[in-house]
Amino acid sequence: VTAGAAPATTATPLVLSDAAVEHLAKARFWARLEAVFGFIYTGMLALGGALLAVIPRPPGGGPSLIVMVPILFGLAGLLALSSMLFWTYGGRLAAFGRGQAGALVPAFRSLRHIWILFAVSYGLSLLATVVLVVMKIVGAEVPGAGFPR
């Protein structure tokens, strides 16, 4: 069996147990809650980015602020995407709970996309951490560390 595809099988249809249905109901609740918080954080990040872009820049603090604006907007976009996926996943699981067995397909598709997003986000986060560590070791200026006080 290859990692990227389900095995071709003629096995009997799989029916979820009561416990599994209950687990999915709980996953649905938490996914939707996180989606709501995610949308709120997205708004706050976008607002922060917009404020940084428009506030007057004191001498010496300019370059660092310019670096922070696209980072904040990028994070907001990533968070908005993940929140939408969480919301879709929760919504499709809710439809499954109402008796639409077919809703599991889009729910688990969203879940797969969530995992892809997790992997990409963790990869980017690791890359950023490595870059920061290297910059610290060589004594380079860290972007965003030069905020005016």
Added chain:
Amino acid sequence: MNPFEPPRTSDLDAPSATGDARLVPEQAIDQLVRSGPWARWTARLTLASLVVSVLHNVISFPKAKNAAEAAGLVAGLVLAVPLTIIFLVNFRNYAGHAERLAQGERRAVEGLADAQRAVFKTMGVLTLIALVLGALVLVAGIFIGVLAATRGARP
């Protein structure tokens, strides 16, 4: 009930009690199997991030400019390490079940449902804790600010 009565079309279309409504379509199983490698990569990258963060804090500790910075580095490790390990266990658990499903162990879907609950619940609980802590910090900041302003205004 007449046992010789021909079946109605509604009998053919409607789901049979609980069975059909809980049936997992093959396409859904395929999606779960395809999510497995991504979950495994997420677990690997989480472990790598943990190692790099620990190394970063260990390297930075002797270079700390003051006690507050050193305390921040230690606090960061004390908080981040257990949380990352909890996430790592959840990610590996999900990936393991998805791999078993890929190998044809169809009951692994039950474990995957539990793993989904664990992943989303952990993230949700941590989000709520972060919100409460953020609110507490905000309230404490306002309180300290008001206190400082009151003392400053006193003759």
